[in-house]
Amino acid sequence: MNGHKRLPPWHEHFRLPNGRELLIRPIRPEDADPIQGAFALLGPEEVRQRFLYALKELTPEMAQRLCHPDPRTEFALVAAENLPPGEALVGAVARASITPRTREAEFAILVSHFVAGQGLGRQLMRKLVKWTRTKKLDRLYGDVLDHNHPMLQLAQSLGFKRMREDDTPGLVRVVLDLNEL
Template sequence: MTAPKRLPPWHEHFRLPSGRELLIRPIRPEDAGPIQGAFSLLGPDEIRQRFLYAIKELTPEMAQRLAQPDPQTEFALVGAEPLPPGEALVGAVARASISPRTRDAEFAILVSHFIAGQGLGRHLMRKLVKWARSKKLDRLYGDVLDSNLPMLQLAQSLGFKRVRELDTPGLVRVVLDLNEGA
């Protein structure tokens, strides 16, 4: 009997309650094409909740930038079909980026409505928290539309606190103190 094949760091299989199997893994440059192609499948609310404003398309340049995070200051995971990068449909992207000259990182998560509500966003957020702690950061934060109740509830359930740092109506910042309970 052989031992199960070990996955590389930050890779794992994730089964949704619907039975669909995803591979959680770091984003790869080859994912830019599938991410750009899948952008048209997103609804206007999904786009507004992730980008905080309406955009009509994800340009090739934007997709390439998203798919090539700076390993020193950025971290991005995808929830994708268990196929090779470039071939796999990407259903979710989670990203954290260290703010310049701080020990804080900003997060963003987008889970397609096709697989939303099945625990993937929570799982990805926990991975971002784990990464931020591994970088010995102080805070992980994100700006969320106050109408995005699922994201606000998820953040609160994971210990994020609402902070009124923004002067933008309709937007709330959620912050996790990474030194609490560590």
């Protein structure tokens, strides 16, 4: 026996290049307060890139909704300190939600600038892809601001294809066909 405890499903220790270790795990209801509190630490551009518009605060209602995904149609992960939910500072949130009456899911990822550019977004996206495949969906997609080059490059490196949204200037839809190898 090697002394390592087996982690529950969808849990993973993730070491950043700077040596800091985060725990990637499913979001929990107790994460609502820390996520709401950490929202104030985000820069306006980070918020706009994720929500596609300026948002001054994450209301308690929005935080509660995010932290209570419907397990049949939604999946949400956090990358947080290895502390109990509710106490851990959350550095990133990733979510996939099945679009009603389709075989598609929409993703959203927000990685704080404090931990951005260190491979965390890639790992979270891989987990979202894995979840959508367990649901036997055909496509995973997300809308990205056309100047959010890090997200567009990440999506392309994972096999997503760009599709410009004609009705929403400034946005690019990235789509991953889950039936391709």
